Amino acid sequence: MAGCSSPPPAEKPPLTGAAIGGPFTLTDKTGRTVRWSDFAGKYRIVYFGYTFCPDACPTDVAAMMRGYGLFEKSQPELASQVQPMFITIDPARDTPKIVGEFAAAFSPKLLGLTGSQAEIDAAANKFAVYYGRGKETSGGYLMDHSRVVYLMGRQGEPIAMLPVDQGPPAVAAELVKWVK
Secondary structure (H helix, E strand, O other): OOOOOOOOOOOOOOOOOOOOOOOOEEEOOOOOEEEHHHHOOOEEEEEEEOOOOOOHHHHHHHHHHHHHHHHHHHOHHHHOOEEEEEEEOOOOOOOHHHHHHHHHHHOOOOEEEEOOHHHHHHHHHHOOOOEEEEEEEOOEEEEEEOOOEEEEOOOOOEEEEOOHHHOHHHHHHHHHHHOO
């Protein structure tokens, strides 16, 4: 019959089936233990970085949280079902207090997490995050690390990488596309 067609198949999330993410146990700004399972049923935005980062981390986190803010303005109900997280890769310097202050500088909704070196190693490994101690500078050592912002689903499954390099509107558009 002319003019009648079925809708196109739903697009699959780009990270469908990827071995990214998984259980972790870390610490928030108050020293409270936080587990990946605490967020079951919520979408999660996950970024690994460090608070002493001179450029990449603040830029990425600002774009991530501004994009989340745009999404929150247009979709407040859905945004309330998303938990943004910043996980340090530098637990030697990033204490609970420091990670908490860093996260709060971007948004009260951003959860800053740290832990022992073993806990950070385990979490980073689950998210396929590369990091290592970099060169010394007059301000202390730098950390080399991958720069990926993951959007994870309600069951902790990987959905997409948020395009922070394209700016907050692109991040918001990707959240609109996948958070349902």
